[in-house]
Amino acid sequence: MKVIRTIRELREELASRRALGQGPVGFVPTMGYLHEGHGSLMKRAREQSGTVVLSIFVNPIQFGPGEDFETYPRDEARDLAFAESQGVDIAFLPDVAEMYPQPTKTKVAVSELTSLLCGASRPGHFDGVTTVVNKLFNIVKPDFAFFGMKDAQQVAVIEQMVRDLNMDVRIVPCPIVREGDGLALSxxxxxxxxxxxxxxxxxxxxxxxxxxxxxxxxxxxxxxxxxxxxxxxxxxxxxxxxxxxxxxxxxxxxxxxxxxxxxxxxxxxxxxxxxxxxxxxxxxxxxxxxxxxxxx
Structure with missing residues (x-):
């Protein structure tokens, strides 16, 4: 598994793999602190893809004031070991400066679907999600992108964005993974x-x-x-x-x-x-x- 931290290196690596015919690219975007729910996405990506890319990036612009951006759980070494065990080919771990080298003046916003449920409770959250996912799609250019259905509203919002913007990627929703006692993994x-x-x-x-x-x-x-x-x-x-x-x-x-x-x-x-x-x-x-x- 290659660990890549810059957009330029990731693009070069993916261009090389595509030139060698190493298959459709499957992409699993995450914020890290990986668990078996993420693992199910990686396994599904492995089944459908020649190259599996996992991103780990805690995206600051989807957190509101007083939310847990600074304290969001992080464990890079553990995440990388887990990702490699799931058959990931490339782990992309940019820092905030790499993803947002200057103040962001452009945002991608999906209307209506984001005004209720978590969108009502967390104003601006989904604008941050769709903006970073759009950026990641432009960087990785995946054929497939895998998202867990625990965040069902997020899946609906991203599917709407992909349709509306004619993005050349297929969104693959994957079932919720639960602990033995029923608690959804998070x-x-x-x-x-x-x-x-x-x-x-x-x-x-x-x-x-x-x-x-x-x-x-x-x-x-x-x-x-x-x-x-x-x-x-x-x-x-x-x-x-x-x-x-x-x-x-x-x-x-x-x-x-x-x-x-x-x-x-x-x-x-x-x-x-x-x-x-x-x-x-x-x-x-x-x-x-x-x-x-x-x-x-």
């Missing part, structure tokens, strides 16, 4: 104190219960689903709900309370953001109304 899980982590299991439990009731027809409307999610999450004393919503996916259209979920033509997402102490966790489950199939 780099921020390291922040959780033992009791907070135990109570955080209420997220996957609420999604599983709602999905099962949707599947057997006991839960019918979006309003009932929202109420059930909130009721279950509120059983955890430390849970501070940011949102618990029901929307179409990937359009992210909020369903009216009286909307019959089984009558929705598109996929439906139940999306959560909940704080436990200082740690904000997100989770979601997809439901296909016409097939009665849930993905938790």
């Amino acid at each position: 780099s921020r899980n390291v922040y959780l104190k033992p009791e907070e982590r135990e109570q955080a299991l209420v997220l996957s439990r609420s999604l599983k219960t709602a999905s099962e009731l949707l599947g057997n027809g006991s839960l019918r409307t979006a309003g009932d689903a929202r109420q059930l999610l909130r009721e279950i999450i509120s059983e955890a004393p430390m849970a501070d709900i940011d949102y618990a919503d029901v929307l179409t996916f990937p359009e992210l259209t909020v369903l009216a309370d009286d909307a019959e979920i089984t009558g929705v033509d598109s996929m439906v997402i139940m999306a959560l953001a909940v704080r436990f102490g200082k740690t904000r966790l997100i989770d979601n489950a997809l439901f296909q109304p016409k097939e009665g199939i849930s993905h938790v």
Whole structure:
């Protein structure tokens, strides 16, 4: 595995590999502190790509005032060892000065999809995400880019950007990876104190219960689903709900309370953001109304 820290060297390395016919390029953009969720993306990239590129870059412009940019967990040596074990060919680790050598006057912004859910709670967050992903796509020029569905809104936003800007890359959404007890893997899980982590299991439990009731027809409307999610999450004393919503996916259209979920033509997402102490966790489950199939 090659470790590259400059845009110029990465472009030269990829040009050389393409000239040698070393295949489609699969790209996994991350902020590091890698876990098995990231590992699943790397494995998928390895299966579909001749060259696998992983980026590790904690992007300052997607963090708001008072958020955890400075304290975001970092462990370069551990990340590189893990990436190599997953078959990554190139690890790209630029610093902030390399990615933003001068104050950024250009940003890429996707409207509507970014005004709700995490976009409402974290103003400007998605502008930072789409700007850095656009930059990374221009640098790597991947054939495929792999993103985890735990950040489902991010996937929807990036897919919209790719379509709107006619970008020559295929976005590959990959399933959520969970701990054995159901907690969705996240780099921020390291922040959780033992009791907070135990109570955080209420997220996957609420999604599983709602999905099962949707599947057997006991839960019918979006309003009932929202109420059930909130009721279950509120059983955890430390849970501070940011949102618990029901929307179409990937359009992210909020369903009216009286909307019959089984009558929705598109996929439906139940999306959560909940704080436990200082740690904000997100989770979601997809439901296909016409097939009665849930993905938790």
